[in-house]
Amino acid sequence: MLGSFNILFLLLVISITRVSAFYLPGVAPTSYKEGDSIPLYVNHITPTVFHEGQKQEEFVYSFDYYHDKLHFCQPQKLEKQPESLGSIIFGDRIYNSPFELTLLKDEKCKQLCSSIYPQGDSIFVNRLIKNGFFYNWLVDGLPAAKRLHDQRTNSDFYGSGFELGYVENDVPHLDNHFDIQVEYHKRGENEYRVVGITVVPHSWERSTAECSANSYSPVTLSPNSDTDVLFTYDVTWVESETAWATRWDKYLHVYDPKIQWFSLINFSLIIVCLTIVMSHILLRALQSDITRYNEVNLDDEYHDESGWKLVHGDVFRKPRYLLILSVLVGSGVQLFCMAFTTIGFALLGLLSPSNRGSLSTVMFILYALFGSVGSFISGSIYKFFGGEDWKLNLILTPLLVPIGILSIFTGLNMFLIAAKSSGAVPFGTLVAIVLIWFIISVPVSALGSILALKRETASKPVKTNQIPRQIPTQPFYLKTLIVALAAGIFPFGSISVEMYFIYSSLWFNRVFYMFGFLFFCFVLMAITTSLVTILMTYYSLCAENYKWQWRSIFIAGGCSIYIFVHSIILSKFELGGFTTIVLYVGYSFLISLLAFILAGSIGFISSLIFIRTIYSAVKID
Incomplete structure (x- = not known):
């Protein structure tokens, strides 16, 4: 036995050693040599929804980088990059660009192109700037980012994307000069890897590709006349000690970690308390009921049925x-x-x-x-x-x-x-x-x-009667809608914080990676849904209501109501434009509907197992 254990342990160590040298598909590192050309790809431009300073949001959807009204500089030959199915569904549209990045070669005020913005297009771009749209670029699989500082955690991190422009005194200004800083890690003799890219955008109004002045007037797209805009960029290469394997650490920032830990601990305690209370109530009540029912059946002179046993002939009736x-x-x-x-x-x-x-x-x-x-x-x-x-x-x-x-x-x-x-x-x-x-x-x-x-x-532990039993009038607090609203608070509470970060990822274009928190919250949600549905099903049976099948689905799915309301509250009711409202409400409804189906199945199966268990424990004549 000990020898077998040693062999298994040795195989496990060997497998772990092999796994450490394994790269997942599509994420293997790329090494470059000095003078190599590194492509810069452009992705769609995306809005930062519900950002400060904007009274009403007009867009919750993105646009192609080379949208005809944006007039961004294009390469001589436009090439669309291959994308996965999931990337296409979530709106990624990746193309090549005219930017030229040559490893270890700094560039200063290099001209991209000069574009003319007609009046109507200027109005469109100004609306995008006011709605906080972001550029999204990619270099060696890394998103071009802006350096940010989180005051709550006193930490620096990289935020994906950077502003299309900025608003000053209610006047939008388009960013047309980009200070690109590429971080590289030297692995060996003439072997380099890209480990970071940041961009500092500027709005500079110029007629020639010059970047020598200390300050320039910002670019203002006129809604009354055509505007000529010159696009330029700088490139600076900076050596970094960051290894390729840890280059994403700067991008994966945990927002409000104290809130998440507080939420997990708080609802974990709630689950423990709920489990203890339910176990105490159900086990004692069921033990007493089962003992009483079985003792009654042993007495031939006295036969009475009450409570949940009274509906044993209908509880497995076809719904x-x-x-x-x-x-x-x-x-x-x-x-x-x-x-x-x-x-x-x-x-x-x-x-x-x-x-x-x-x-x-x-x-x-x-x-x-x-x-x-x-x-x-x-x-x-x-x-x-x-x-x-x-x-x-x-x-x-x-x-x-x-x-x-x-x-x-x-x-x-x-x-x-x-x-x-x-x-x-x-x-x-x-x-x-x-x-x-x-x-x-x-x-x-x-x-x-x-x-x-x-x-x-x-097998069914009890037989079903041919004639269905009449259900007595139910108290108002056991109505399905009231019970669903009351029971739905607990499952929603266990995932409410993570729902905020999920919506931030979907609508704010943030990278979501806190899957440890999400996994734990998902398990809590499943356990809570199961417990509260079982408890409500027990009370319904005690009230002689044997139609538990659909009822258990609606009770468990009650959390979806709070998910939908939560998503609407997140919008702060500041959505503007018919298309924006339809899209936000529509996708929120779809997410809530899927949550209802998922939670409803948990509640139904939990109730079915519970009912088969308790009716198997009593003796039925």
């Missing part, structure tokens, strides 16, 4: 709209498995931020693959409650929720197309998504449904 219920629960389990696995991969560092779009790509692939699990659960539930049209269940499970998601997504995409936003997903990409879904998800989902059909049906 209304069983087909829809089973499909939603299966889809929720599919979402849960996808989210849990994706966050787990990211927590282990398998999804590098340098591999753009990898997170969303992996989410899509995992969601398609876990269709087998979702269909298996859906088919098992449908079969358990006596569903007969299993073929329709097989067809709807991989199609109903995805078609709903795709319909909402396509509708919102139409608004992006109308606004000429870079976030609009091309028609070819939508077709590719549908094809991938039918090639991958539908077959594996069919396999899961077939396995559920062939699997032996789980």
